[in-house]
Amino acid sequence: MTETQAPAEEVTTARRTLLEARDLHVEFASRGRRARAVDGVNLAVGEGEIVALVGESGCGKTTLARTLLGLEKPTSGTVRYGGEPLRYASRALKDYRRQVQLVLQDPMGSLNPRQTVYEAVAEGPRIHGLPDEADVVNNALARAGLRPPERFLLRYPHELSGGQRQRVVIAGALALDPKVLIADEPVASLDASVRGEILALMLRLRDELGLSALVVTHDLGLAWNIADRVAVMYLGRIVESGPVEQVLTAPRHPYTQALLSVLPESPERVVLTGEPPDPTRIPGGCRFHARCQVLASGKAAEAGVDARCRGELLEILPASAGAQAACYYADATG
């Protein structure tokens, strides 16, 4: 096998890591049980890189994003930024949040209806005591594509369209001149025609300002539209990750294959039955085995891995830039 190892050049194309989760676990108490919302995740976001974190509701993707922002404390493992572990003292967190900013879905919910656009965008700079507040606000609005900014300063959220509101939310994040945006479903509540414009804005911010982004979404089309890398999460773990072209056109994990197969236009559908299982009862063996179509079809047994699928815990995938899948069958069949 050694002669087929990846050439060294592939490793050097990886960007310098900016934000990183290392063996991250986040647990909650849920109705008297422990919910392992994030159950061992390694993930890295490089400088100027856009990473899509894809999964269904309940898979832990939002908890992972909140933990990366320092809004949740991990039960074990670390969040690292610029090579340093995140410190949770309030002053350290405040500094951290200038660097790593959150963009929420549903701009109507994340904007205060009684605040003007100016007030909404100026809030961050004010908390952080930035000088020249008016310039900062004008600049942020212009970068978010609200031009000329003066036209928008005194408007209220209800006077704006959905796309404009989402731009205001993004401007609020940009006002602090961050290095990383963490966006949770940034276009899920927007109209179809506006969606592309907001995604194009995120690409432009990366190209012009070198911004990195972690985009949390259930939308594989979004990942195809803007992300460099994609990580697919299932029940607290990343089950497959790698460059978007590779993972989304030649998926190796049965879960990723199923997610792609239910997109409209796909030739053969694999509609998984049931809904994502409960993070308070994570199955043994491969956590996907109870819903796995490859195991159910007997193909895993043919490859001689079915016993491992049912009984043997998988290793946690490393935060590598290359394509990888946590699946015994994919490993056995290459």
Add this chain to the structure above:
Amino acid sequence: MSLLELDDVSVTYRIAEGEVPAVRGVSLTLGSGAALGVAGESGSGKSTLAMALLRLLPRDARVTGRILLDGEDVLTMKWGRLRAVRWAQASIVFQGAQHGLNPVHRIGDQIAEPLLVHNLAKPGEAGKRVAELLEQVGLPAWRARSYPHELSGGQRQRVMIAMALACSPRLIIADEPTTALDVMVQAQVLTLIKELVAEHDISLVMISHDLSVLADVCDRLAVMYAGRVVEQGPSREVFHDPRHPYSQALAAAFPTVGDPASRLAPKGLGGDPPDPMDLPTGCSFHPRCPVALEECPTLDVELWPAGDRRAAACVHVRDHGRDRVQEKA
């Protein structure tokens, strides 16, 4: 005969600031057992149109034109007749399943309610029918005893569909039935809707902003913009080869994963949907249109033929629509 026929339907809301024309002269037909998709963005009038079909609009809405359901005009029906038609002939599945169910009643009782109201089951027998309906939508019968909060989003949407099926209607109107649902659950619900329509010979009007979902489920598509139908035709053709520039933008908004043309190139449309109280002159789409001509701001657009059973309200279709069809033939 067509099951549903809309003839020049307009809906105008009268509010303090004046009149808001939400739907402006829409004509559509739907055959028995067929599925029609209505696409558009918020403010396009698509949900207003859906509500108008069963006269579910608030009082400040004025509806004109004719809405023929099985040959009978919904707009002139007596109140009692309308009540009989709702649920029994046509029922509606709303978006956001969490708000459509009463949180303090067991779901079995909620599914049984239309059956009892319409005297389609006696109180003692309703339970059996409820169990059948739950099974049809892929839920176990014991779920009848659950409360809405004990169900997931996808399960609640299945309950909504079971309610809509309860009185064996001939038409189901589904307004964004899968918005807010995860991809896998969305696929489950769409598969269910397709099966029900095929097996029970039910007609379907499905409303969504996602053209790819509509193309998947429906035979025909109508794309609405600013209260008007701007394009209609067989759904695959409208989705894969849209003729109106607005339909083109909608179709491009949801990329096909694997298509190199959309890789790192999200496609959107500049500008915003128009304010219905201040509609642009001529073709309402001209301020956002990438291929607008000098005449568009003053042009009276209508649905011009754009091929076999296709039409689009664009000057380019008027001028070249037939040529393109001939080229392909």
